[in-house]
Amino acid sequence: MRTTVPIVVAFIAGLLSVVGFFFRTDTFLGSVRQEFLVWLTIVGGFTLLLGVVSIVRVNWTAVVRKKPGWQYKILTLVAVFAMALPSVLPSSKSPLLGRAEGSIYDWLFNYLQSPMMMTMFATLAFYIASAAYRAFRARSPEATLLLITAILIMLWRVPMGEAFLDLLPGHIAQLLNTYVMNGVNMAVQRGIIIGAALGAASMSLRIMLGIERTYLGKS
């Protein structure tokens, strides 16, 4: 029962969504599909709530049991509530509530969260430089080809490099755009996109037919 009902629900929901795609919204099947899409956004909202409950439970347990690094988990909990609570309370009560400009949420987002995320991302430049220096070696013909292509593209994408390429004969910058980015790169990307789409379609079919059951917590 615990397996059959979810599989039946997944099959019916999937089938109606697929079939409804081919009907206008003023038809029964089309309107059912449109209704399903609205339901999906609502159910999805609850999954976000589930995420909050989960992060609170896991971190609270770690704090209570004084697991290694429990002090940091207090910070996590404080951050969750400091961001979430003022943002969900109505701004009609106070301009500090809600998500509008000047609210607590807005301030925390703009002056704490954003700079922290940007800083984390910016440190990548240092690691990439170090990793490129140590690992980007011409160990084989394939690696050499990749190395030369990467260097040329890196040159092409910045004004200083482009000015350097322009000194060389043969319109290298245009050739890179035409043959590397719009040629080899595009062909590979198309292959990946089509492959991923076929994979997603087959996975959806497996879920609808009950072959794929990992979403039920079963293999």
Next chain:
Amino acid sequence: MDIWQRIEKLDRRWIYLAVGVTVVLPFLFPSPLPISITPEARSLYDAVEALPDGSNVMLVYDYYPAAIAECEPIAIAALHHLFRKNCKVITLSNIPYGGPSMAERVTRLMGNKYGKVYGVDYVNLGYKYGYVAVLSGMGQSIESIFPTDNSGTPLAQLPLMDSVKNYSNIAFVFEIADNATADYWVSIVNAQYGVPMGCGGTAVMAPKFYAYVASGQFVGLLGGMRGAAEYEILVGKEADAVRGMQAQSLVHMLIIAMVVLGNIGFFFSRRRLKRGTA
């Protein structure tokens, strides 16, 4: 340890220092270099320019705060272009992690500069979970997916939304993304509803998007800070991206120099090793 082995085993802290210096220097001593316009950026600009004045345009903030350095200049340049043409701008985000806040902040800032009124000239729909459902659902009814805007005002109270019911009322979608949500805009909004689209993305995502430019599903493409700089030049509002390209130029050159140096060290070390063992 000979010189080549020393080069190969250079302490990473020197590399970090060199990167830090090359990022900071151009901001202290700016020396602008000409930036050429790629065909992809030009065609995106031309497509927006060709829109009738006052058209409804969706500007999508599908990027995380981490990508602000690359994506925000694109958003600002796009808003310069759109507001200058008196386009009505509808913003939204499929990123729960700050997307609606960034849309709110940047669009309001630019709206104020151009004297635009919220609700009349631009609207921020905010975020709703499940981008496939959101993008599909808006094809029939935007209001069914977003009953209110980002701050909770019902769409029925916003004059702009009187004339915007679904994609048939949208003349153009300007997607700014640092992730794969752009794929869904292409496969759902462009492919199924035929809405013309252009995209600005982070440099790491741009190679993937070339496939959509070639297929005509994106009318044009802005790749990373370079793409943002190109659009700033095209709209005649050179700002952060153009300035940032100087730092990026130097860092690219530094990384290339390091890769070349590392390979020279590797080559000579390997040769010495072969001779020693031969």
